[in-house]
Amino acid sequence: MTAAAMVAEFDDVAGWTADAVRQLGDRYAIPAACRGSASPTALAWLAEACELSAGTRLLDVGAGVGGPSAWAAERFGVSPILLEPMPAACRAASTLFGLPVVLADGRRIPIRTASVDVAWCLGVLCTVEDKSTLLSEIHRVLVPGGSLGLLVVIAQGKQLRKLPDGNHFPGQHELDALLAEAGFDVLEQIERPADVPRSWSLRAAEVAAMVEARHSSHTAYALAARQGRRLADLFDGGQLSMQLIHGRKA
Ligand SMILES: C[S@@+](CC[C@H](N)C(=O)[O-])C[C@H]1O[C@@H](n2cnc3c(N)ncnc32)[C@H](O)[C@@H]1O
Structure with a gap:
């Protein structure tokens, strides 16, 4: 990647997001730090599907700024470990939420075999070309019967134009095959629920507006904004859909 x-x-936008949250206040942190389009509705579905409870060892692979893990820790009392390859995102997650963060690539997870109860991987698969290795590593670190919660953007079978740089969207059949090959049974899959509470969206939007006001002249801001526009265009054109999946280590 x-x-x-x-x-x-x-990386850049992750760090800017944390700065803006520090200025605006703690209640902005979780909505702004969910950067894979997870919403409270989507997170609640995943949390219930994976039967999170106090003490569950949750590994969040490609955790970004840590919003989903912080949400799970706050609402369910789980003990998350965040794994993320971008240094500024790691610092942002650690300073915003005080959660343990490992700077690493999901294709080589520096964690013991069979040591986590649940793994989440939200909005990450499409950003990784070698999806098999990533899924095999997640499978290795899960306990037998452990749950996998995925948020995945999939291609809807049409030819995709103007992809965001570095993204590789699997089709449904490809995804099914990848999960089966890695050793996961898919127990359930739904389209990501569309409803997001207004108070959540407004907080995320306020942080995004502050980041834009401060950094819009920066090249990195322009690049990140172009990624977002391309993704939005593909969703608007019906070429992509966002799916939630509950799998289990077979
Ligand atoms: C769309 S963001 C989602 C972040 C977070 N999961 C969330 O829902 O807020 C995708 C994340 O995947 C991470 N990522 C990309 N390649 C990765 C890899 N090989 N291993 C682990 N994480 C990766 C990126 O750095 C980024 O933080």
Whole structure:
């Protein structure tokens, strides 16, 4: 994952987001730090599907700024470990939420085999070309029977034009095959629920507006904004859809 636009989107903007949250206040942190389009509705579905409870060892692979893990820790009392390859995102997650963060690539997870109960990987698969290795590593670190919660953007079978740099969207069949090959049974899949509470969207938007006001003249901001526009165009054209999946280590 070396595209400059992805570094801009996942590293520079991550750091700017944390700065803006520090200025605006704690109640902005979780909505602004959910950067894979997870909403409270989507997170609640994943949390219930994966049967999160106090003490669940949750590994969040490609955790970004840490919003989903912080949400799970706050609402369910889980003990998350965040894994993320972008240094500024790691610092942002650590300073905003005080959660343990490992700076690492999901294709080589520096964690013992069979040591986590649940793994989440939200909005990450499409940013990784070698999806098999990523999924095999997640499978390795899960306990037998452990749950996998995925938020995945999939291609809807049409030819995709003007992709965001560095993104590779699997089709449904490709995704099914990848999960089966990695050793996961898919227990359930739904389209990501569209409803997001207004108070959540407004807080996320306020942080985004502050980041724009402060950094819009920066090249990295322009690159990240172009990524967002391309993604939005593909969704608007019906070429992509966002899915939630609950899998289990077979
Ligand atoms: C769309 S963001 C989602 C962040 C977070 N999961 C969330 O929902 O807020 C995708 C994340 O995947 C991370 N990522 C990309 N390639 C990765 C890899 N090989 N291993 C682990 N994470 C990766 C990026 O750095 C970025 O933080």
